Amino acid sequence: MGGVAKLLLPVHGVPLIAHALAAWQASGLVPLVVVRPGDQQLAEACRSYGAEVLMAETPPAEMKVSVQLALSFLQRYTPAADFAWLLAPADMPRLSPAIIGRLLDEHEAASAEERTILVPTIFGKQGHPVLFPWSLAEQVFQLAENEGVKALLNRNPVREIACDDLAAREPFADVDTPVDYQKLR
Numbered sequence: 066m067g068g069v070a071k072l073l074l075p076v077h078g079v080p081l082i083a084h085a086l087a088a089w090q091a092s093g094l095v096p097l098v099v100v101r102p103g104d105q106q107l108a109e110a111c112r113s114y115g116a117e118v119l120m121a122e123t124p125p126a127e128m129k130v131s132v133q134l135a136l137s138f139l140q141r142y143t144p145a146a147d148f149a150w151l152l153a154p155a156d157m158p159r160l161s162p163a164i165i166g167r168l169l170d171e172h173e174a175a176s177a178e179e180r181t182i183l184v185p186t187i188f189g190k191q192g193h194p195v196l197f198p199w200s201l202a203e204q205v206f207q208l209a210e211n212e213g214v215k216a217l218l219n220r221n222p223v224r225e226i227a228c229d230d231l232a233a234r235e236p237f238a239d240v241d242t243p244v245d246y247q248k249l250r
Contacts, residue, residue, distance in 0.1 A: 071240060073107055076158050076249050081240060082107065084158035086114035091162040092169070098138055099155065100131040128154075129205065129213050136202045144199045147177065152214065153193035154239055158249060160194065161236035164228045168196040171226050181222040185237075187229055192237030 072082040082099075089097045099111045101121045108118045119138055125131045132152060139150065149172050153160055168183045175181075183196040197217065204217055228236075240246050 080110050082155050085160045088160035088162045090114050092165040098135045100134050132214050148199040149196050151194040151196050156240045159234050159236045159238050163231045181224050183226050185228045186225045187232045
């Protein structure tokens with residue numbers, strides 16, 4: 066992104082990450098945990114949206130390490146067995162509170178035996194956030210060195226949740242390149 070911290074790039078007058086954090090905040094989820102935001106300005110932007118910021122001593126080499134840090138941190142809240150955790154990259158400015166809500170509703174409506182990983186889809190395409198039952202948190206720490214969190218989807222039952230009716234504004238879009246960024250502006 067030309068040497069600029071991607072998550073602080075302005076999108077409609079606020080930093081890119083603010084859009085994702087606003088979606089999480091609108092969903093009423095607590096706690097909201099952001100791992101290694103990169104710098105103090107980014108950390109402050111995250112905190113202004115109610116996020117708890119975990120600054121790793123060294124930048125995590127991969128998302129799995131960030132997720133492990135967040136799950137370790139969340140243990141202090143003594144999560145109940147029926148709790149869930151949700152995961153999405155920070156560079157998703159159109160993250161949808163409605164999709165988050167649908168995943169939470171589906172999780173809550175399921176019996177303990179039916180609770181599984183929930184992946185939202187729009188017209189058959191999988192996206193984020195992904196909801197994981199709390200019972201799967203320990204599996205993240207058991208992943209092999211060459212495995213990412215996505216391996217959990219291969220090892221456990223997964224239920225796709227159709228969100229076609231919530232498809233306004235490309236909610237799965239992320240910003241990986243300067244072209245992606247220009248499309249948002």
